[in-house]
Amino acid sequence: AQKVTQAQTEISVVEKEDVTLDCVYETRDTTYYLFWYKQPPSGELVFLIRRNSFDEQNEISGRYSWNFQKSTSSFNFTITASQVVDSAVYFCALLGGYNFNKFYFGSGTKLNVKP
Protein backbone atom coordinates (compact mmCIF):
# COMPACT_ATOMS: atom_id res chain seq x y z
CA ALA A 1 0.00 0.00 0.00
CA GLN A 2 1.11 3.53 -0.68
CA LYS A 3 0.63 6.28 1.82
CA VAL A 4 1.95 9.76 2.36
CA THR A 5 1.63 11.46 5.72
CA GLN A 6 2.07 15.14 6.36
CA ALA A 7 1.46 15.46 10.06
CA GLN A 8 1.60 19.25 10.12
CA THR A 9 -1.76 20.61 9.08
CA GLU A 10 -0.83 24.26 9.37
CA ILE A 11 2.30 26.17 10.26
CA SER A 12 2.66 29.88 10.91
CA VAL A 13 5.99 31.63 10.89
CA VAL A 14 7.24 35.17 10.73
CA GLU A 15 9.06 36.30 7.65
CA LYS A 16 12.76 35.38 7.53
CA GLU A 17 12.29 32.40 9.79
CA ASP A 18 13.31 28.97 8.56
CA VAL A 19 10.59 26.35 8.39
CA THR A 20 10.61 22.61 7.76
CA LEU A 21 7.66 20.72 6.36
CA ASP A 22 7.62 17.05 7.20
CA CYS A 23 6.69 14.19 4.90
CA VAL A 24 6.68 10.50 5.78
CA TYR A 25 5.76 7.87 3.25
CA GLU A 26 4.95 4.18 3.08
CA THR A 27 5.46 1.95 0.11
CA ARG A 28 6.38 -1.62 -0.73
CA ASP A 29 7.92 -0.59 -4.01
CA THR A 30 11.68 -0.59 -4.39
CA THR A 31 11.51 2.01 -7.11
CA TYR A 32 9.37 5.05 -6.57
CA TYR A 33 9.43 8.81 -6.87
CA LEU A 34 8.76 11.49 -4.31
CA PHE A 35 7.56 14.96 -5.08
CA TRP A 36 6.79 18.27 -3.48
CA TYR A 37 4.23 20.63 -4.92
CA LYS A 38 3.10 24.08 -3.92
CA GLN A 39 -0.52 25.08 -4.28
CA PRO A 40 -1.17 28.81 -3.95
CA PRO A 41 -4.72 30.10 -3.35
CA SER A 42 -5.31 30.23 -7.10
CA GLY A 43 -5.35 26.44 -7.09
CA GLU A 44 -2.76 25.40 -9.63
CA LEU A 45 -0.06 22.99 -8.59
CA VAL A 46 3.49 24.20 -8.86
CA PHE A 47 6.13 21.52 -9.17
CA LEU A 48 9.05 21.94 -6.79
CA ILE A 49 11.08 18.76 -6.85
CA ARG A 50 11.13 15.11 -7.84
CA ARG A 51 13.42 12.57 -6.27
CA ASN A 52 13.74 8.90 -7.16
CA SER A 53 14.16 6.24 -4.53
CA PHE A 54 17.76 5.53 -5.44
CA ASP A 55 18.94 9.07 -5.06
CA GLU A 56 19.29 10.02 -1.43
CA GLN A 57 21.36 13.07 -2.09
CA ASN A 58 19.95 16.13 -0.45
CA GLU A 59 19.14 18.96 -2.76
CA ILE A 60 19.26 22.70 -2.42
CA SER A 61 17.60 25.13 -4.76
CA GLY A 62 17.87 28.70 -3.64
CA ARG A 63 16.01 29.01 -0.35
CA TYR A 64 14.57 25.53 -0.71
CA SER A 65 16.22 22.34 0.42
CA TRP A 66 15.10 18.77 0.71
CA ASN A 67 16.26 15.99 2.99
CA PHE A 68 15.53 12.47 1.77
CA GLN A 69 16.10 9.79 4.40
CA LYS A 70 15.21 6.35 3.16
CA SER A 71 15.96 4.81 6.54
CA THR A 72 13.13 6.78 8.10
CA SER A 73 11.00 6.99 4.95
CA SER A 74 11.01 10.73 5.13
CA PHE A 75 11.34 13.48 2.56
CA ASN A 76 11.34 16.77 4.42
CA PHE A 77 11.29 20.20 2.87
CA THR A 78 12.94 23.25 4.38
CA ILE A 79 12.41 26.84 3.39
CA THR A 80 15.16 29.14 4.58
CA ALA A 81 14.47 32.79 5.29
CA SER A 82 10.79 32.42 4.51
CA GLN A 83 8.93 35.11 2.64
CA VAL A 84 5.29 36.10 2.52
CA VAL A 85 5.09 34.76 -1.04
CA ASP A 86 5.88 31.32 0.32
CA SER A 87 2.44 31.21 1.92
CA ALA A 88 0.61 28.34 0.29
CA VAL A 89 -0.36 24.74 0.82
CA TYR A 90 2.48 22.32 0.22
CA PHE A 91 1.90 18.75 -0.80
CA CYS A 92 4.22 15.81 -0.68
CA ALA A 93 3.42 13.04 -3.14
CA LEU A 94 4.53 9.50 -3.96
CA LEU A 95 4.53 7.89 -7.39
CA GLY A 96 4.78 4.13 -7.39
CA GLY A 97 2.87 0.99 -8.05
CA TYR A 98 2.97 -1.31 -11.04
CA ASN A 99 4.12 0.74 -13.99
CA PHE A 100 4.01 3.80 -11.75
CA ASN A 101 0.27 3.92 -11.92
CA LYS A 102 -0.29 5.14 -8.39
CA PHE A 103 0.31 8.73 -7.53
CA TYR A 104 -0.81 9.67 -4.04
CA PHE A 105 -0.69 12.96 -2.23
CA GLY A 106 -0.28 13.73 1.43
CA SER A 107 -2.91 15.80 3.15
CA GLY A 108 -0.90 18.97 2.70
CA THR A 109 0.60 21.53 5.04
CA LYS A 110 -0.66 25.06 4.96
CA LEU A 111 2.16 27.50 5.49
CA ASN A 112 1.38 31.01 6.65
CA VAL A 113 4.27 33.43 6.49
CA LYS A 114 3.49 36.66 8.27
CA PRO A 115 5.34 39.91 7.59
Next chain:
Amino acid sequence: GAVVSQHPSWVICKSGTSVKIECRSLDFQATTMFWYRQFPKQSLMLMATSNEGSKATYEQGVEKDKFLINHASLTLSTLTVTSAHPEDSSFYICSATSRLINSPLHFGNGTRLTVT
Protein backbone atom coordinates in the same frame (compact mmCIF):
# COMPACT_ATOMS: atom_id res chain seq x y z
CA GLY B 1 4.66 27.35 -20.43
CA ALA B 2 1.82 24.99 -19.64
CA VAL B 3 2.27 21.51 -21.01
CA VAL B 4 -1.05 20.18 -19.79
CA SER B 5 -4.17 22.03 -20.72
CA GLN B 6 -7.31 21.38 -18.73
CA HIS B 7 -10.63 22.70 -19.92
CA PRO B 8 -12.88 24.21 -18.78
CA SER B 9 -11.30 25.99 -15.85
CA TRP B 10 -14.69 26.38 -14.23
CA VAL B 11 -18.20 25.19 -14.96
CA ILE B 12 -21.59 25.63 -13.39
CA CYS B 13 -24.26 23.10 -14.26
CA LYS B 14 -27.67 22.06 -13.11
CA SER B 15 -28.27 18.96 -11.10
CA GLY B 16 -28.88 15.96 -13.32
CA THR B 17 -26.80 17.13 -16.24
CA SER B 18 -23.44 15.71 -17.32
CA VAL B 19 -20.21 17.61 -17.53
CA LYS B 20 -17.11 16.74 -19.51
CA ILE B 21 -13.66 17.88 -18.48
CA GLU B 22 -10.78 17.61 -20.92
CA CYS B 23 -7.14 17.14 -20.16
CA ARG B 24 -4.69 17.57 -23.03
CA SER B 25 -0.96 17.11 -23.12
CA LEU B 26 0.39 19.80 -25.38
CA ASP B 27 3.87 18.75 -26.36
CA PHE B 28 4.33 15.19 -25.24
CA GLN B 29 2.58 11.86 -25.45
CA ALA B 30 0.74 11.20 -22.23
CA THR B 31 0.58 7.47 -21.81
CA THR B 32 -0.74 7.83 -18.29
CA MET B 33 -3.11 10.36 -16.83
CA PHE B 34 -4.27 10.72 -13.26
CA TRP B 35 -7.52 12.32 -12.22
CA TYR B 36 -8.01 13.90 -8.83
CA ARG B 37 -10.67 15.74 -6.96
CA GLN B 38 -9.98 18.20 -4.23
CA PHE B 39 -12.48 19.48 -1.69
CA PRO B 40 -11.86 22.87 -0.09
CA LYS B 41 -8.91 22.83 2.26
CA GLN B 42 -8.30 19.17 1.63
CA SER B 43 -5.76 17.14 -0.27
CA LEU B 44 -5.91 15.79 -3.78
CA MET B 45 -7.72 12.49 -3.78
CA LEU B 46 -6.75 10.16 -6.58
CA MET B 47 -9.88 9.10 -8.42
CA ALA B 48 -8.47 7.02 -11.22
CA THR B 49 -5.48 6.29 -13.38
CA SER B 50 -5.97 6.00 -17.10
CA ASN B 51 -3.57 4.52 -19.59
CA GLU B 52 -3.97 5.27 -23.26
CA GLY B 53 -6.06 2.71 -25.04
CA SER B 54 -7.18 0.82 -21.97
CA LYS B 55 -9.82 1.12 -19.30
CA ALA B 56 -9.18 3.40 -16.39
CA THR B 57 -8.30 1.96 -13.01
CA TYR B 58 -10.49 3.47 -10.34
CA GLU B 59 -9.62 3.95 -6.72
CA GLN B 60 -11.75 2.28 -4.12
CA GLY B 61 -14.93 4.18 -3.46
CA VAL B 62 -14.98 6.01 -6.80
CA GLU B 63 -18.01 5.13 -8.91
CA LYS B 64 -16.85 4.30 -12.39
CA ASP B 65 -20.34 4.77 -13.81
CA LYS B 66 -20.52 8.19 -12.25
CA PHE B 67 -17.11 9.38 -13.31
CA LEU B 68 -16.46 8.20 -16.84
CA ILE B 69 -12.86 8.42 -17.95
CA ASN B 70 -11.78 8.06 -21.52
CA HIS B 71 -8.17 8.10 -22.65
CA ALA B 72 -8.56 7.42 -26.33
CA SER B 73 -5.44 9.16 -27.56
CA LEU B 74 -1.96 9.94 -26.35
CA THR B 75 -2.81 13.59 -25.93
CA LEU B 76 -6.32 13.59 -24.56
CA SER B 77 -8.15 12.19 -21.58
CA THR B 78 -11.65 13.18 -20.56
CA LEU B 79 -13.54 12.92 -17.30
CA THR B 80 -17.31 13.01 -17.56
CA VAL B 81 -19.31 13.57 -14.43
CA THR B 82 -22.63 11.97 -15.23
CA SER B 83 -25.93 13.07 -13.73
CA ALA B 84 -24.14 15.56 -11.57
CA HIS B 85 -25.40 16.38 -8.09
CA PRO B 86 -24.44 19.19 -5.74
CA GLU B 87 -22.17 16.83 -3.79
CA ASP B 88 -20.10 16.42 -6.94
CA SER B 89 -19.12 20.07 -6.72
CA SER B 90 -15.38 20.08 -6.32
CA PHE B 91 -12.06 20.99 -7.88
CA TYR B 92 -10.95 18.38 -10.40
CA ILE B 93 -7.32 18.20 -11.50
CA CYS B 94 -5.62 16.02 -14.07
CA SER B 95 -1.99 15.06 -14.29
CA ALA B 96 -0.22 13.58 -17.28
CA THR B 97 3.03 11.75 -17.84
CA SER B 98 4.70 9.51 -20.35
CA ARG B 99 6.27 6.13 -19.67
CA LEU B 100 9.79 7.39 -19.95
CA ILE B 101 11.57 6.66 -16.71
CA ASN B 102 12.51 10.26 -16.05
CA SER B 103 9.36 11.73 -17.43
CA PRO B 104 8.01 14.57 -15.37
CA LEU B 105 4.48 14.80 -14.15
CA HIS B 106 2.56 17.78 -15.35
CA PHE B 107 -0.66 19.05 -13.88
CA GLY B 108 -3.50 20.87 -15.47
CA ASN B 109 -4.73 24.02 -13.78
CA GLY B 110 -7.86 22.31 -12.56
CA THR B 111 -11.57 22.61 -13.17
CA ARG B 112 -13.88 24.03 -10.55
CA LEU B 113 -17.24 22.33 -10.90
CA THR B 114 -20.30 23.76 -9.22
CA VAL B 115 -23.55 21.85 -9.45
CA THR B 116 -26.65 23.80 -8.57
